[in-house]
Amino acid sequence: MEQSPARDEGCLPVDDSVEKPPEPATLLKEGEAFLVEAGKPKKERGTMSEEKRHILVVDDDVQLVDSVTTLLESVGYSVSYAYHPEKALDLAKETRPDLILLDIMFAGPPGPDGVEVSRQIHRDPEIQDIPVIMLSGVKKVLDMPVHLAHDEDYMPVKAFLEKPFEPEQLLAEVEKVLGSL
Numbered sequence: 071m072e073q074s075p076a077r078d079e080g081c082l083p084v085d086d087s088v089e090k091p092p093e094p095a096t097l098l099k100e101g102e103a104f105l106v107e108a109g110k111p112k113k114e115r116g117t118m119s120e121e122k123r124h125i126l127v128v129d130d131d132v133q134l135v136d137s138v139t140t141l142l143e144s145v146g147y148s149v150s151y152a153y154h155p156e157k158a159l160d161l162a163k164e165t166r167p168d169l170i171l172l173d174i175m176f177a178g179p180p181g182p183d184g185v186e187v188s189r190q191i192h193r194d195p196e197i198q199d200i201p202v203i204m205l206s207g208v209k210k211v212l213d214m215p216v217h218l219a220h221d222e223d224y225m226p227v228k229a230f231l232e233k234p235f236e237p238e239q240l241l242a243e244v245e246k247v248l249g250s251l
Contacts, residue, residue, distance in 0.1 A: 122148040123248060126167040128158040128187070129205060130176045134233070138171065141237050142244070155187045162197045169248055171240075172227070174206045192226035201247050202226070207233040 125142055129135050130153050139149045150165050152158050155176050162170060170191065174184040182190070188202050204227045228247045231240060 122146060123169070124148045124150070124165060124167040125244065126158070126162055126165060126170045127151040128153075128155060128161075128170065128184075129173040130154065131173070134205075138240065141240065145241065147244075155182045155184065158187050159190055159194070159197070162191065162200060163194075166197075167200060169244060170200055170202045171244075172202050172204055174204055188227050201228040203229045203231060203243055203247060205231050205233055205235075 123146075125147050127135050127138050127142075127149060128151065129138075132153065135151045135153065139151060142149045150161060150167065152161050155172075158170070158172065172184045172187060176183060184204060184206075188204065191200060191202060192198055228250075229243050231243055
């Protein structure tokens with residue numbers, strides 16, 4: 071057996087059977103893939119080739135939409151969004167999301183509020199099977215106790231989240247609703 075040059079130079083012996091560590095770029099790519107997979111809702115975990123669940127976010131608060139989009143994409147969801155309730159129905163028909171996150175109150179010119187949009191979604195045979203989670207800042211704006219509840223006719227939604235909400239609350243509610251499908 072031939073000695074390695076390192077042994078001849080008085081260094082510690084080198085075991086040539088030990089694998090070299092992977093390149094940093096390879097480690098980074100594998101680590102990112104692992105984190106994306108680990109952050110997915112349980113029902114979506116599996117092979118990386120699985121199709122992402124799609125969520126439509128409808129809110130006139132640009133910062134909230136950006137934050138929610140970043141959060142949802144960071145755990146593996148595909149996200150589209152609209153800032154105006156009038157665009158929500160068209161976008162829902164176009165993208166066929168698995169879930170819609172819908173604000174109740176919208177600023178700006180007169181138009182439908184989130185409650186009316188949820189009713190329109192519920193009445194439209196093309197999109198009525200898409201669940202809706204209502205996002206509400208009503209308590210904060212009105213500064214009074216308001217209890218919102220699911221009602222198949224008046225407010226046909228799966229859940230309510232009161233703004234401001236914690237990221238964990240949103241992810242838990244999203245996973246709960248999508249997991250029940």
